[in-house]
Amino acid sequence: MAILVLAEHDNAGLKxxxxxxxxxxxxxxxxxxxLVAGDHAEGAAKAASAIAGVSKxxxxxxxxxxxxxxxxxxxLLVKLAPGYSHLLAPATSIGKNVMPRVAALxxxxxxxxxxxxxxxxxxxxxxxxxxxxxxxKSTDAIKVITVRITGFSAAEATGGSxxxxxxxxxxxxxxxxxxxxxxxxxxxxxxxxAKIVVSGGRGMQSGDNFHLLEKVADQLGAxxxxxxxxxxxxxxxxxxxxxxTGKIVAPELYIAVGISGAIQxxxxxxDSKVIVAINKxxxxxxxxxxxxxxxxxxFKLIPELSEELQKAKA
Amino acid sequence: xxxxxxxxxxxDYNVKIRVKADKxxxxxxxxxxxxxxxxxxxxxxxxxxKEKGIATEIVAVSLxxxxxQETIRTALxxxxxxxxxxxxxxxxxxxxxxxxxxxVVDREKPDLVILGxxxxxxxxxxxxxxxxxxxxxxxxxxxxxxxxxDGHVEVVREVDGGLETxxxxxxxxxxxxxxxxxPRYASLPNIMKAKKKPIEQLTxxxxxVDPAPRxxxxxxxxxxxxxxxxxxxxxxELVDKLKNEARVI
Numbered sequence: 001m002a003i004l005v006l007a008e009h010d011n012a013g014l015k016x017x018x019x020x021x022x023x024x025x026x027x028x029x030x031x032x033x034x035l036v037a038g039d040h041a042e043g044a045a046k047a048a049s050a051i052a053g054v055s056k057x058x059x060x061x062x063x064x065x066x067x068x069x070x071x072x073x074x075x076l077l078v079k080l081a082p083g084y085s086h087l088l089a090p091a092t093s094i095g096k097n098v099m100p101r102v103a104a105l106x107x108x109x110x111x112x113x114x115x116x117x118x119x120x121x122x123x124x125x126x127x128x129x130x131x132x133x134x135x136x137k138s139t140d141a142i143k144v145i146t147v148r149i150t151g152f153s154a155a156e157a158t159g160g161s162x163x164x165x166x167x168x169x170x171x172x173x174x175x176x177x178x179x180x181x182x183x184x185x186x187x188x189x190x191x192x193x194a195k196i197v198v199s200g201g202r203g204m205q206s207g208d209n210f211h212l213l214e215k216v217a218d219q220l221g222a223x224x225x226x227x228x229x230x231x232x233x234x235x236x237x238x239x240x241x242x243x244x245t246g247k248i249v250a251p252e253l254y255i256a257v258g259i260s261g262a263i264q265x266x267x268x269x270x271d272s273k274v275i276v277a278i279n280k281x282x283x284x285x286x287x288x289x290x291x292x293x294x295x296x297x298x299f300k301l302i303p304e305l306s307e308e309l310q311k312a313k314a
Numbered sequence: 315x316x317x318x319x320x321x322x323x324x325x326d327y328n329v330k331i332r333v334k335a336d337k338x339x340x341x342x343x344x345x346x347x348x349x350x351x352x353x354x355x356x357x358x359x360x361x362x363x364k365e366k367g368i369a370t371e372i373v374a375v376s377l378x379x380x381x382x383q384e385t386i387r388t389a390l391x392x393x394x395x396x397x398x399x400x401x402x403x404x405x406x407x408x409x410x411x412x413x414x415x416x417x418v419v420d421r422e423k424p425d426l427v428i429l430g431x432x433x434x435x436x437x438x439x440x441x442x443x444x445x446x447x448x449x450x451x452x453x454x455x456x457x458x459x460x461x462x463x464d465g466h467v468e469v470v471r472e473v474d475g476g477l478e479t480x481x482x483x484x485x486x487x488x489x490x491x492x493x494x495x496x497p498r499y500a501s502l503p504n505i506m507k508a509k510k511k512p513i514e515q516l517t518x519x520x521x522x523v524d525p526a527p528r529x530x531x532x533x534x535x536x537x538x539x540x541x542x543x544x545x546x547x548x549x550x551e552l553v554d555k556l557k558n559e560a561r562v563i
Binding site: 175270 | 325327330331333340352407408409412431432434435436437438439440441442443444445446447448451452453455456458468471472473474475476477478479480481482483486491492493528529530531532533534535536537540542543544545546548549550552553555556557560562563
């Protein structure tokens with residue numbers, strides 16, 4: 001039994017989500033191979049070969065793998081699939097885009113967002129925005145899986161020296177073309193990989209007010225997130241969104257500011273280790289899951305938090 | 315251009331779900347049901363394309379028990395022209411849904427299929443991608459802007475780091491993200507008109523599809539509960555607790 005993990009990377013190196021996915025592969029058990037499909041992706045392949053417990057890297061290097069277009073990437077995975085019992089990818093926007101396409105081409109089910117491995121063919125996955133956990137058994141010969149990265153602690157990034165094998169790249173699909181991207185530029189850590197996340201909700205009242213949170217985030221080395229309400233109101237871009245339909249995070253510390261705590265938001269952050277809620281409404285549902293709550297006006301409390309953090313540092 | 319939209323009947327997003335005592339699933343009897351919110355966005359997008367003169371006909375498809383017809387009626391009230399209901403009581407998983415939709419697509423030959431990116435009950439986020447694979451079509455998932463023109467469609471997609479734009483050859487599958495549009499409320503006259511619009515009934519057998527589930531659900535449980543902590547009186551106290559009690563800063 002061998003497992004193929006689709007690496008998430010930026011060609012030069014691996015994205016942290018790859019390490020969590022490899023941890024899930026280890027929980028399943030068996031030989032682990034990593035597929036790096038990219039454009040000039042030797043750096044990412046080398047990083048993958050250094051991961052402890054990985055036995056082979058497959059490098060598919062071609063310009064048409066630059067943007068992980070599913071029409072081009074899925075056939076590559078399908079071609080490699082016969083040698084494997086499991087195909088894994090992180091449940092990121094790339095993994096969610098390509099893996100169901102791979103599964104359908106193989107005529108197998110896809111198992112989305114697993115958070116635990118019970119047996120090599122039995123997995124736990126959240127449903128209904130995480131308000132229920134389903135344990136499912138796959139009857140397919142090849143299990144195609146996306147991994148919720150908060151469900152598995154990252155595998156060790158070093159200690160291995162797996163050989164890198166190049167695999168002949170297929171042709172680009174003619175039906176889709178990448179035109180461009182507009183990525184949010186930020187010096188802060190990635191939302192899904194940050195140890196601390198500071199999120200704002202509708203209570204922030206405007207996008208401009210988010211600079212209050214950004215200041216606190218920078219003091220803590222934290223990422224900035226938002227509730228769907230704040231995104232819907234146009235305060236911040238959608239890639240800030242934490243929740244059922246946004247990103248799932250589980251940092252050491254999650255600070256929810258002006259967020260009431262709709263179930264759709266809780267679905268994205270309730271596995272955080274420590275949760276702090278700052279809200280003027282003491283009845284807000286967020287307080288029912290927060291370890292520490294402060295009731296009051298955030299426009300007074302957040303600058304105060306900033307000052308106290310400054311003092312605590314000094 | 316002919317557009318096919320998929321609509322799923324799910325537990326209303328405002329309902330706090332209950333896990334059945336025997337762990338066989340989630341209680342769905344005597345619970346308010348609605349159209350999956352992402353599918354409402356799909357219907358709205360199709361109707362807007364029709365209002366712009368780009369789409370000529372909108373077919374709303376739902377798969378499931380008899381009651382799914384209500385969901386099709388909702389789509390017709392928003393502005394779809396006719397409905398197709400694939401009637402079955404089997405628990406449909408995404409691969410089966412994709413195969414059934416593929417069979418409907420083969421009959422209807424739409425230029426564009428618009429589906430919700432995920433259903434808020436099983437949260438799978440698979441069906442659109444699977445349908446695109448089975449049809450051999452390109453896919454524009456998690457769409458926040460859809461611009462069809464001249465045998466192509468440009469799709470702005472919500473991705474982890476921001477936005478991405480792809481150009482797809484038609485026919486294609488689009489799945490909707492939240493910011494694509496804000497669905498309208500159906501007006502009373504349109505609700506009345508929708509009652510007269512036709513809904514064709516089909517079965518998986520008639521479409522030649524085996525809808526048997528591939529995943530066996532062994533059990534469904536409630537997640538571990540998080541208990542409420544304490545309220546602290548001041549920010550100074552909060553910072554002290556985070557530093558010395560929780561040790562996270």
